[in-house]
């Protein structure tokens with residue numbers, strides 16, 4: 525069975541949905557949830573779901589991303605994942621790290637890529653007057669938020685929306701999209717999932 529490791533930085537709501545889906549459908553095994561923040565609320569949620577966890581605080585490494593990643597790699601490689609899912613992971617990974625998981629690392633980004641790579645995606649969509657917004661699951665490549673698109677979900681922007689109300693509407697779709705993509709991805713199906 526395919527082994528899936530998940531990287532988080534915060535609440536891990538996407539991670540929870542991925543773990544629930546794998547445990548319910550049996551198409552893969554969640555073998556590790558790791559975070560760059562020992563206080564990430566998602567770590568406790570993962571532990572309660574019976575998934576091994578690890579936390580490597582990035583702060584002691586300062587600007588030395590490679591040194592942080594060398595530590596982060598230890599529990600990841602020990603878990604021997606076939607697929608690595610970034611789910612609310614807020615550290616930019618170096619090309620060296622990404623190269624080790626080329627073709628087997630996914631990320632969910634809260635915009636309709638290629639629009640709005642980077643941060644503050646919902647506010648940018650509102651500022652642009654977009655009629656719709658959404659989220660994208662893509663393969664991770666060395667260029668930030670830029671790899672092959674594996675799935676997208678769209679939501680309407682509604683009058684009076686704030687970044688928070690729009691984020692909440694998109695998050696509901698993230699929780700549907702990411703498991704749908706992972707299920708197909710571990711089966712070798714790369715056809716984009718469009719919700």
Ligand code: GRF
Pocket residue numbers: 532533534535536537538539611612613632633634659695698
């Ligand atoms: C979500 O908006 C996700 O798109 C982004 O991080 C946010 C929090 O995700 N990557 P989670 O609740 O920690 O999964």
